[in-house]
Amino acid sequence: MNRLAMKSPILHCLSCSGVTSSNIDQCITLVECAHECYVNTTTLSTGTKAKKFGCAEKPACLSAQGVIGKRDVTSYNTEFCPKEICNTDVDHFQEPPHTPCGDVSETDCRDPAALASICSDCETAQYCRKSCGLCRDRSNSWYENVxxxxxxxxxxxxxxxxxxxxxxxxxxxxxxxxxxxxxxxxxxxxxxxxxxxxxxxxxxxxxxxxxxxxxxxxxxxxxxxxxxxxxxxxxxxxxxxxxxxxxxxxxxxxxxxxxxxxxxxxxxxxxxxxxxxxxxxxxxxxxxxxxxxxxxxxxxxxxxxxxxxx
Missing domain, CATH: 2.60.120.260 (Galactose-binding domain-like)
Structure with a gap:
């Protein structure tokens, strides 16, 4: 009987939709994943946060938060992570970035008139990562599920x-x-x-x-x-x-x-x-x-x- 691992187990991600703080404990389904885990958080105009968990291929770049013209929605953002069921809590289960996250030009990125346009596109948002809300302040401690x-x-x-x-x-x-x-x-x-x-x-x-x-x-x-x-x-x-x-x-x-x-x-x-x-x-x-x-x-x-x- 083969007791030795020939290769690492395939990545698992939490996989649920329509999750709020009141029913988070009911989210117990996992999916095998060939890409990365993600969690999408949508903030409604009422302040309620609805989350969707799953597996997907990470886009080349991620746009900043914000949805314009979508009824009852004030903002959303999606975070990806490549580790075992790391989307249960990305803040704790993702390694901090190796380089500081900031704005290329503080002057341009603080201009309210220009910022809405800059942050609406995932490529230009990288120019103002901090002002577009793409930075996450992570501690120097992180955890990994094994x-x-x-x-x-x-x-x-x-x-x-x-x-x-x-x-x-x-x-x-x-x-x-x-x-x-x-x-x-x-x-x-x-x-x-x-x-x-x-x-x-x-x-x-x-x-x-x-x-x-x-x-x-x-x-x-x-x-x-x-x-x-x-x-x-x-x-x-x-x-x-x-x-x-x-x-x-x-x-x-x-x-x-x-x-x-x-x-x-x-x-x-x-x-x-x-x-x-x-x-x-x-x-x-x-x-x-x-x-x-x-x-x-x-x-x-x-x-x-x-x-x-x-």
Missing amino acids: VLFDFDPVHRTCRHSAGVSASICQSIKEQYYRVLPVVKNNYTVNHAHARHDYLILAETNSYVSITFKTNGEPLTNLQLSACKTINGLGRVDILLNNHAIQEAYNGTFGADLRWQIHKLDTNQFLNDRNFTLLIRKDSRNLSYGHYWLSRIRLESVVAHHGHHGK
């Missing part, structure tokens, strides 16, 4: 971020009970998922259990690529070292494998090095629906200290 392991329970392969010890992947051991593997070029329950390989937890007592050892890294989030059958009865309990992460969980999409994030309380596992992750069918209520599990990913966070940028 993948401790990205485990494929079907093929029993494992990847991890560069700089993370391979010993975590190598320590993984599995135990499966009453699960059915669905492998491409074999057969699938649904032909639309022929590109995915996954395990089906079909019985009321089905479970997947993996044990692993860490080196004391703080555990920040658990990510699962999974789904329930369309009847919505594919409920599971998710436990880490016998602590319930989710009980009777049915928040996955129906018959559509997607990544979702489960935030962890880092203080709960500070003194632990040996772990058991258990994903079992709902123990409280009999559930005859299927739960499909494709991948398991565990992450930590690393603090960096460096220069100060504006």
Whole structure:
């Protein structure tokens, strides 16, 4: 079984739309990303801020904030970042710039009459980056989400971020009970998922259990690529070292494998090095629906200290 990472895990980004401060906790969907993560913030005339998170190719240049002639909208801006789920909080998860951010000409960039025209175009806005609102004041400390392991329970392969010890992947051991593997070029329950390989937890007592050892890294989030059958009865309990992460969980999409994030309380596992992750069918209520599990990913966070940028 291949426990070594052949290449780094693909980038994940938070992916939600219409997010406000009142429903931010409901944004738990992730998307695999070949470009960069972004967060778009639209400020309405009422002062409400609506956010959209996702993955996209970063434009050659970014215009300044501001939308003219759009009803009920006073401003918007989009920020990009190239690191693992960094769009959850770009200020904390993006490295500060290496050079100071300012205006090429303070005189021209302070002229209100000229500034509106300058800032409306992404290329000319670079001439007045500070006055056009393209500068962000970041501290000299920033953080990076890293993948401790990205485990494929079907093929029993494992990847991890560069700089993370391979010993975590190598320590993984599995135990499966009453699960059915669905492998491409074999057969699938649904032909639309022929590109995915996954395990089906079909019985009321089905479970997947993996044990692993860490080196004391703080555990920040658990990510699962999974789904329930369309009847919505594919409920599971998710436990880490016998602590319930989710009980009777049915928040996955129906018959559509997607990544979702489960935030962890880092203080709960500070003194632990040996772990058991258990994903079992709902123990409280009999559930005859299927739960499909494709991948398991565990992450930590690393603090960096460096220069100060504006």
